[in-house]
Amino acid sequence: MHAGITFRQIEAFYWIARSGSFSEAARSLNATQPGISNRIRELETLLNVRLFERGGRAVRLTPEGRQLQGLAEQMVALGHDFVARSGASAGVAGVMRIGAADTVALTWLPRLVAELSRRYPRLAVELSVELSVHLRDRLAEGELDIAFLVGTAPGPEFEEIPLGQVRNAWMAPRALGLGGRRIEATELAQHAILTHSRGSHLHRIVRQWFLRAGIRDIRIHGCNSLATMIEMTVAGLGVSLLSPALVRQRHGDVLDVLDVDAPVAPTRFACIHAAQGPAAVNAAIVDIARRETERESCFEPWA
Secondary structure, three states: OOOOOOHHHHHHHHHHHHHOOHHHHHHHOOOOHHHHHHHHHHHHHHHOOOOEEEEOOEEEEOHHHHHHHHHHHHHHHHHHHHHHHOOOHHHOOEEEEEEEOHHHHOOOHHHHHHHHHHHOOOEEEEEEEOOHHHHHHHHHOOOOOEEEEEOOOOOOOEEEEEEEEEOOEEEEEHHHOOOOOEEOHHHHOOOOEEEEOOOOHHHHHHHHHHHHOOOOOOOEEEEOOHHHHHHHHHOOOOEEEEOHHHHHHHHOOOEEEOEEOOOOOOEEEEEEEEOOOOHHHHHHHHHHHHHHHHHOOOEEOOO
16 A cells, blocks of 8 residues: 555545545544544545545545545455454444345344344444335445345346245235135236335236236236235235235234236345445355345245
8 A cells, every 4th residue: 555545544535435425434434524534635635636526515526536436445345354354353344235125124134134233243234125126226326235135236246146035926805705716817906906116026027917917907006115015905905916924924814815827926036235345244244144034934945
């Protein structure tokens, strides 16, 4: 490293570039904002370049700063790995931004966070529970470090690790009288369909299922919460495409699994993270996620 440049200065640059804020960088590094500002001034003096444009609360990278951002990310990742691989995992600090689809959030995500806290007591976790389509976009924009979602990586600069699949089935409240007999798509279409919001994987699967039966006119109630979908179905507001194992885990045997002509393909979940992230921490998260996925009754290995 260039004489005079310190890892603390690189860390400050990395966190400001990542968060767009001196105060957020200070919080992530457990430092004061004046201290972070001093590190950047020292770094800019040593490099003889201006790294950030400062305008009110907004902080933007200069062209020179953008050229150095990728290198800073690599250096910070190497710093994390240096500490983690030495066996001193308690020294790993900072913020890990984790995204999760709500199937994961409703099952093993709390156990993953608990295990991370045990292994890395100085590592803070920021959770985002959203539809997979939004998680994928946030990964691509650099707003998340790692995510558990349905779908593929946003680009070749990301690692994609299969976790497991969830089998879904059409389910309905007993009061609708749809259980215990073969149900045609035309009869199912007479009821409100409860599913995820437009643009989501599940919304697309529902549309395609009815289209294959030649049905276009269906009434869909969309929402971005799987827990809400389950509650609304239990309340008798319509039929849903759900995981029977997950519903039984949360509510017992209160919904009928419907016998339909065309089954629905399982939903595949993957763990995706940037290839240049902190390798040791990412590997630990993947290891925990795989173990916890195997423990869940609603998940099974990819077919």
